[in-house]
Amino acid sequence: MFKTNQWVFSGKDSQISLQKWQKTVDLMTELFSAPAGFVVQATDAGYRIVVASEQRENPYKAGEVVPLDTNIFCKKVVQDNQALYVNHASKDDMWLDNPEVTQDGFESYLGLPIHWPDGEVFGTFCVMDFEQTDYQRNYLELIKQLRDMVEDDLALINSFVQMREIAMLDPLTHIYNRRALNLLAQQKLSLSGRLGFDVCCLFIDINDFKKLNDNYGHEIGDQALMTLAKTLKSHLRDADIIGRLGGDEFVALIQISDKRLISHVIDKIINAYQAELADKNLPTLTLSIGRSFSSSEKESFEALLDMADKDMYSVKQAFKLAKKP
Ligand SMILES: Nc1nc2c(ncn2[C@@H]2O[C@H](COP(=O)(O)OP(=O)(O)OP(=O)(O)O)[C@@H](O)[C@H]2O)c(=O)[nH]1
Incomplete structure (x- = not known):
């Protein structure tokens, strides 16, 4: 409004x-x-x-x-x-x-x-x-x-x-949808090139989300998605761009001063999400978060997203391997 x-x-x-x-x-x-x-x-x-x-x-x-x-x-x-x-x-x-x-x-x-x-x-x-x-x-x-x-x-x-707002926001979580993300992220990347700051793309995926839906119902699933959007909004800065690609896949485009600090940001998101879930009496969930960084060359958001997606995939594989008895 x-x-x-x-x-x-x-x-x-x-x-x-x-x-x-x-x-x-x-x-x-x-x-x-x-x-x-x-x-x-x-x-x-x-x-x-x-x-x-x-x-x-x-x-x-x-x-x-x-x-x-x-x-x-x-x-x-x-x-x-x-x-x-x-x-x-x-x-x-x-x-x-x-x-x-x-x-x-x-x-x-x-x-x-x-x-x-x-x-x-x-x-x-x-x-x-x-x-x-x-x-x-x-x-x-x-x-x-x-x-x-x-x-x-x-x-x-x-x-x-x-x-x-209807055209740009995801109706469930009220963060940017894929279309808006593409547009805003590309603008951010152009700006980062001109102003010389680094951008990190986080690809965030909930682990075993299908099981949550199957075991507790779609409504609890929806609440878990809304909680993740809220966690991202409250733990990232206004200048960062947060969106939902669809399903249980989220993206955050973060302006950073030091690449080494990104692991700290990722840990913060994972811990804050668990705390928010517990606060709302929702079942525990874990996240797989992949990352990629903008380089000095002219870069498309699509390419950055693809790299972060691949990184997320290897994080998820490691999570699955670790879970196996
Ligand atoms: N509740 C709810 N579920 C959704 C929504 N959109 C997609 N889903 C469900 O999200 C699930 C995503 O499942 P997968 O892509 O297999 O992901 P996963 O179960 O987390 O598996 P891994 O990523 O491998 O850990 C599917 O069961 C979809 O039906 C939604 O808006 N609300």
């Missing part, structure tokens, strides 16, 4: 066409003959101006963040989840400590809450004026229509993020 308590426009990978919202806000201020209009997002970090209309007299610019405890008009809209129209702010005691009134000289504010598709408040859509105003019903209807356009965009982004 889309993280609703995160800035939507941080970084270059923002998912909304800001240009479209900019045009909407500029159009609104033009129709209202107002000097300032905004789209503001509210999160735990404060009220952030996502879009500000471009008139010279508008004192606020996109990107500015107002702290949560400042008494601004948008705060009231978000708190009440309700439209707010103030047409003569300096006459109203409620705004005596509102810097938009006392410092900037705004007299009029009309704002509506913008919602995420699940109903949670995203922020506000608002227009402000230095003069008193007397907006009639059709103006209120107009701002509502424009706000609805912004809400439609948010719904679209939400669907897009959900669809992308």
